[in-house]
Amino acid sequence: MAAPLDVETLRADTPGCQVVTHLNNAGSALPPAIVTETVIEHLRREELMGGYEAQEAAADRIEDARASAATLVGGRPDQIALLESATSAWDRALTSIAFTRPLDSGDRILVSSAEYASNVLPLMQLSMRFGARLEFVPDDEHGCIDVEAFTDMLDTDVAIVSVNHCPSQNGLVNDVAGIGAALRETDTWYLVDACQSLGQLPVDAGAIGADFVSATGRKFLRGPRGTGFLYASDEALDELEPFPLDLHSGTWQSGGYDVQRTAARFEYWEKSYAALLGMGAAIDYALDLGVAAIAERIADLADHARDGLRDIPGVQVHDRGLRQSGIVTFTRDGVAPAGLAAGVRAAGVNVSLSTPEYSRRDFDLHQLDGVVRASPHVYNTMEEIDRLLVAVASVRPGG
């Protein structure tokens, strides 16, 4: 068991704690001060030196951010691409896979039933255009991806598997390592979307057996918006040609081109280095606290929220899974989810609304037309969770 965190220090580190009860960390967290200060410090350097000159001066610190991301996800720095979001990271993996060997009607693509729309949509596009079959893996009795059913579905036609580690809208934690074990010795590309897990739960890309792990800065990592990263396995680096290249990921030679050997092959030259340095500071902050300690604290807060919500008459908690994440989802009888979210926010508690477009298959299977999502982080207090409970209880049915 990890040493407990000192909540007062965590709150003192987090300027937003003075202002708001923020239970929207699965949307975009309140950053610790060091994150915003790091971004601003680099913006000031750019303002005074020039943008390229500031980048050169910060070159070592940019590589430090890459190394921190590698430590967090259990990879080497040369396996990390610094990107703009989990979506851009996941898409770079997909466009590289689809460029290296175009998909056709002989290919199958398997995804979890709670998969996020931004992953499913490009796969639907490739499926509809090129005939690859897109299939949803059934859930097990806990509502997670069914590893046994998945294993039974596998054959050599399965080109791509994509699984959300922690789906955005149902509190569960998928057994991504179980899926990875089933894929060992196959030629299938395995994409793990860890955008809701990195920063709140331990994630080890190697142990999972993922070819790609996509991550965002702004959620449980508490980094800036417009940041993310991609872990790529050695097989992915060896076998895939990144597409589209730019003059950072590739080099135009007379009569052809070369491609960077490291995961920088999935990056663009142009990016917000200020924001990426901020992401590096956020990762270092998380590593200093210890991800195990973070996970325990978030679980305590989320459990308190679930217990309290279940005690409110007419409230349903929709979280599934044998193991649960810091994402708490609920509805209340007689109140539209949008109205419930608005009511809670009007009471000064930041929560968010998840609607079927976020994960159509999951919402349709569970006949939900929306859920309110509360997602605590280490800096939240039990009193703030109680404020959520009071706010939920106070929203009038029909309101």
Add this chain to the structure above:
Amino acid sequence: MAAPLDVETLRADTPGCQVVTHLNNAGSALPPAIVTETVIEHLRREELMGGYEAQEAAADRIEDARASAATLVGGRPDQIALLESATSAWDRALTSIAFTRPLDSGDRILVSSAEYASNVLPLMQLSMRFGARLEFVPDDEHGCIDVEAFTDMLDTDVAIVSVNHCPSQNGLVNDVAGIGAALRETDTWYLVDACQSLGQLPVDAGAIGADFVSATGRKFLRGPRGTGFLYASDEALDELEPFPLDLHSGTWQSGGYDVQRTAARFEYWEKSYAALLGMGAAIDYALDLGVAAIAERIADLADHARDGLRDIPGVQVHDRGLRQSGIVTFTRDGVAPAGLAAGVRAAGVNVSLSTPEYSRRDFDLHQLDGVVRASPHVYNTMEEIDRLLVAVASVRPGG
């Protein structure tokens, strides 16, 4: 003729002018204070309110930035996608074209001979993988894209044409409107890379007849790093399916998906809204000054630089074109370009080095192994240009 700009005010607006002689505006310009302050103001809101909540609160201002970009490029707001760089903008256009109708050996792709590597590389990839023929359009007697030769090359197999308005490494301004006129009534997709022209020269997408115009924030627009935008014609919006979609550009419906009608179909949901608000401030600043006045001032400074450089024994200016941009390129006999750039920078003048990988065809055609690039902006002074000249003259051959 535009009213002359007040240089003292421009310099007072630009904190970096106190610190550095910055002639690297074609790399990344010194921003006016309003740009950095706008970014920081939004970062502070995110820090105190939460990232999504700050975005909601700034929704109108984000749309204002889109409208400003539309004004600058001569389009409507619904024709503008807010993106991370000119490269990401140009790539979104290309991946959408290639997804909507995959290229094959029956297709031809025409590009200018001074085209930027980040545009040529993905086209080379598509060409090598799918057999489309990538062809360079010859230069005319001024060294610009030869509109007549281009017109002669056209047939119904030409699927894509890409032209850099102002190439990165040779000071010329291509006749993008002439190319556009030749393409009228064709089914060819016409991409104009305006990343070095927007902010320093008037650009009117409609008058050019472009299907796409890609733009970056950080160069002559003086916006933050990690920003850019894409203009899309009505034909592009009508006929192309953006790829890859996310839950912002597309909507997952039961059994299929819808695509946003506006150019937001080329955007990602996740981005640095702080940086984009900064880009909006930069565009407004340029529009307030007047692009015509900016163009005149930059031309005066660049001409002074070219004249002075030509007067230094052993210095060659490599800028071509009937019309020239604010990009001034040169070499000096007996000094490697990298050494010359380093020497000038050591004298406190920010310049940059362009190497053959940036635009292989152009460097090979002109048998250059590198050029030093000086790129003034309105806030520079003739005295700063003179400082450049002294620095260039002072670099010892062999040094």
